Structures are given as C-alpha cells and as structure tokens.
Amino acid sequence: MVLLSFISTVPSLLPSPSTYTTLSRCSRHSGVINCKVEANVNNADGVSRRDILHCFVSTISMDLIARSTSFVEVANAADLIQRRQRSEFQSAIKGTLAESLKGxxxxxxxxxxxxxxxxxxxxxxxxxxxxxxxxxxxxxxxxxxxxxxxxxxxxxxxxxxxxxxxxxxxxxxxxxxxxxxxxxxxxxxxxxxxxxxxxxxxxxxxxxxxxxxxxxxxxxxxxxxxxxxxxxxxxxxxxxxxxxxxxxxxxxxxxxxxxxxxxxxxxxxxxxxxxxxxxxxxxxxxxxxxxxxxxxxxxxxxxxxxxxxxxxxxxxxxxxxxxxxxx
Missing domain, CATH: 1.10.520.10 (Peroxidase; domain 1)
Incomplete structure (x- = not known):
C-alpha cells in the first residue's frame, strides 16, 4: 500500500472509482485527508498509482495557488493601507513644519x-x-x-x-x-x-x-x-x-x-x-x-x-x- 496525504479540495479531479480497487480507511484530521490506496489498479483502464499521485499533486497545487493568491491579496491590501497612513502622516508633518517656518x-x-x-x-x-x-x-x-x-x-x-x-x-x-x-x-x-x-x-x-x-x-x-x-x-x-x-x-x-x-x-x-x-x-x-x-x-x-x-x-x-x- 502507498500512504498519501493531501489537502481536501477539488475532489472531482481524482480518478473515478472504476480506475482503482478501493480507497480504504480514509480519515480527516485538521483539514487533511489520510488515505491508504490499494496497489491493485485496474490495468484495463490504463491507470497506475503514478496517475493517482499526479491527480493528488495537481489537487494540492491548485489549492496552494488559490490560497497563495488570497494571501497576496491580503498582503497587498495591508501594504496599501500602510502606505496611505504613511503618506497622510508625512503630509501632516509637512503642514506643521510649513506653519512653523511661516511664523x-x-x-x-x-x-x-x-x-x-x-x-x-x-x-x-x-x-x-x-x-x-x-x-x-x-x-x-x-x-x-x-x-x-x-x-x-x-x-x-x-x-x-x-x-x-x-x-x-x-x-x-x-x-x-x-x-x-x-x-x-x-x-x-x-x-x-x-x-x-x-x-x-x-x-x-x-x-x-x-x-x-x-x-x-x-x-x-x-x-x-x-x-x-x-x-x-x-x-x-x-x-x-x-x-x-x-x-x-x-x-x-x-x-x-x-x-x-x-x-x-x-x-x-x-x-x-x-x-x-x-x-x-x-x-x-x-x-x-x-x-x-x-x-x-x-x-x-x-x-x-x-x-x-x-x-x-x-x-x-x-x-x-x-x-x-x-x-
């Protein structure tokens, strides 16, 4: 048997049940699914364990991309807020200095x-x-x-x-x-x-x-x-x-x-x-x-x-x- 761990997203990307014998003892822990995949693959359909692994890796990659995009959006928003606050503070400083020098x-x-x-x-x-x-x-x-x-x-x-x-x-x-x-x-x-x-x-x-x-x-x-x-x-x-x-x-x-x-x-x-x-x-x-x-x-x-x-x-x-x- 081959032990695989992957993030539980986009399950539709996995091969259909007819391509392999069983997925046994699947359990979820903290958003992660642990599955033991039986080795006897239906060779008639031409699907190997490598194919299954490839599907799982693709699932993980797509999830990570989605998550990283979300992180980037949050980081960009935070950066924009920080830059705006910095700009506003600098403008206030310039105003205070200008008034002081004017006097x-x-x-x-x-x-x-x-x-x-x-x-x-x-x-x-x-x-x-x-x-x-x-x-x-x-x-x-x-x-x-x-x-x-x-x-x-x-x-x-x-x-x-x-x-x-x-x-x-x-x-x-x-x-x-x-x-x-x-x-x-x-x-x-x-x-x-x-x-x-x-x-x-x-x-x-x-x-x-x-x-x-x-x-x-x-x-x-x-x-x-x-x-x-x-x-x-x-x-x-x-x-x-x-x-x-x-x-x-x-x-x-x-x-x-x-x-x-x-x-x-x-x-x-x-x-x-x-x-x-x-x-x-x-x-x-x-x-x-x-x-x-x-x-x-x-x-x-x-x-x-x-x-x-x-x-x-x-x-x-x-x-x-x-x-x-x-x-």
Whole structure:
C-alpha cells in the first residue's frame, strides 16, 4: 500500500472509482485527508498509482495557488493601507513644519544649515555619522561649527512636541524631523519667490509654484522617511566652520562625501548665515564659478528649474548618506 496525504479540495479531479480497487480507511484530521490506496489498479483502464499521485499533486497545487493568491491579496491590501497612513502622516508633518517656518522665516537659513551639519558628519571609511539627529545633543550643537543653530533646533523641538501629539506610530525621530524641516524650508523659499514674482499675490504665487515647481523631485526624498536616531554625538572635526572655511576646505569636505563643485555651488544657501558672501567666495574658484553663475541665472527665471531641481537632488542624496532606516 502507498500512504498519501493531501489537502481536501477539488475532489472531482481524482480518478473515478472504476480506475482503482478501493480507497480504504480514509480519515480527516485538521483539514487533511489520510488515505491508504490499494496497489491493485485496474490495468484495463490504463491507470497506475503514478496517475493517482499526479491527480493528488495537481489537487494540492491548485489549492496552494488559490490560497497563495488570497494571501497576496491580503498582503497587498495591508501594504496599501500602510502606505496611505504613511503618506497622510508625512503630509501632516509637512503642514506643521510649513506653519512653523511661516511664523519664523528668519530661522530658515539656520534650519538649512542645521540639516547640512547633521548629515555631513558622514564618514565613508567607517560608515558612521550622517543624518542621524546627533546634532540634538548639547555637546554637539554647542560646537563652533554649529554656532547660531540652537534657535533652529529649539524651534524644531517645539514642532516635534506637536507632531508627537498626533502621531499614532510613536515619536518622530530627530533624524527625520531635521531633514524634513530642510525640505519644508526649501519649499517655502521657492514659494516665497513665486509670490514675489506675482507682485505679492499669494494665490497666484502658489499657482505659479505649483505649475513650475519640481514637486515630483521630492518623491525619492519622501521614501527615505524612517531614519533612526543616533544615541550619542558624532565625532568632532567632521564639519567645517563654513563662514571661516576657505573654498578649498569646502571643496575637500564635499569631495570626501562624494560631491563636487556643482553640489557645492547649489548648496551655498546652507553654508553659513550669508549666502551672498558664500557665493562670492565660491565664485573665485575656477571649478565652482560656472556653477555659481548658472544658479544665479536660474534664480532670475520664473521657474528656477535648474537651481530647484539640482538643490532638491543634492539635498536628497545628502539626507540619505549612511541613514539607518527603522521602517
């Protein structure tokens, strides 16, 4: 005799009783049928035990396919729900940050520098540092390179309290908050520029930004949400004092993290409190000046496309260096 176990589905696929002698002592346990099949098959009908086994395997396969399809449908539905909840939470965060920055426009440059200094601690050799929220520690925010950034950090700490009050998934990480704040700061500057170009009309300015802005460029940035916070400050000496650094020192630092003159020029708004002074210094370098001039021309256009796209792309790459995702 041959002992077979198979899931009890689609019994009509089995051969008819005339093809084999008996199915003896069949019993069901937890949705599984155990049967002993007699070996003396009706050879006249040309059906062997292999045929029976093939039918049983086919039955099992069809059942597993049906069940796996059901599992996939459930998993897809759960994934869609999770993505929708994530998207809604991110939208709420952006709204909270936008309102906070709107009420404190003087802190926008500091917010940008805060995000840069938190992320640019990344060290490729040791795979340490990066956008991990370590700048929140008092021993790091008090370093010379972070002078003047405490007010921006204090603002974000207040924002964090509000976000945590409506978060259903636990507190937002400082690592995410700081980089998302930089995103909101950049968006607010482009929106403000569009409003100015519309003579101060906010409705027309918002429409102009919507029409010419690079909303789609933020897609990859949003997917990085879920960074983990560092549990200690990053090592000292990884961030220059931007307002005192030479162009060569800035170039060397950007080169160390895989950036070149183009990214250095487009990030001039992050490098110290005076963007105009930084750009003037950068323009003195033959490798950087063409990019400085390119972005200056772009900012004079209605759409600012070249400047906006390159700035968003650079910030996105910077904000992902060595980031540990917790989702």
């Amino acid at each position: 404190n426009p003087d802190l926008i440059p500091s917010v940008l520098t805060l995000a840069l200094n938190d992320a640019i601690t990344y060290d490729k050799a040791t795979k340490s540092g990066g956008p991990n929220g370590s700048i929140r520690f008092s021993s790091e925010i008090s370093r010379p390179e972070n002078k003047g950034l405490a007010a921006a950090l204090n603002l974000l700490e207040e924002v964090k309290k509000e976000i945590d009050s409506y978060s259903k998934g636990g507190p937002i990480a400082y690592a995410d908050l700081i980089q998302c704040a930089a995103q909101s700061a950049i968006k607010s500057t482009f929106l403000a520029s569009a409003i100015r170009k519309c003579g101060g009309n906010q409705e027309k300015g918002a429409l102009l930004y919507s029409a010419y802005g690079s909303t789609g460029q933020w897609g990859l940035f949003d997917k990085q949400f879920g960074r983990s916070d560092a549990q200690e400050p990053d090592p000292e000496g990884r961030v220059p004092q931007w307002e005192k650094a030479s162009v060569k020192e800035m170039k060397d630092k950007f080169s160390a993290i895989g950036f070149g003159p183009r990214q250095l020029a487009v990030m001039s708004a992050f490098l110290g409190p005076d963007q105009a002074a930084t750009e003037e210094a950068l323009a003195s370098d033959p490798e950087v000046t063409k990019w400085v001039q390119k972005y200056q021309r772009s900012r004079e256009t209605v759409s600012q496309t070249d400047y906006e796209v390159d700035l968003i792309t650079t910030l996105t790459k910077l904000s992902s260096m060595g980031a540990t995702n917790q989702l």
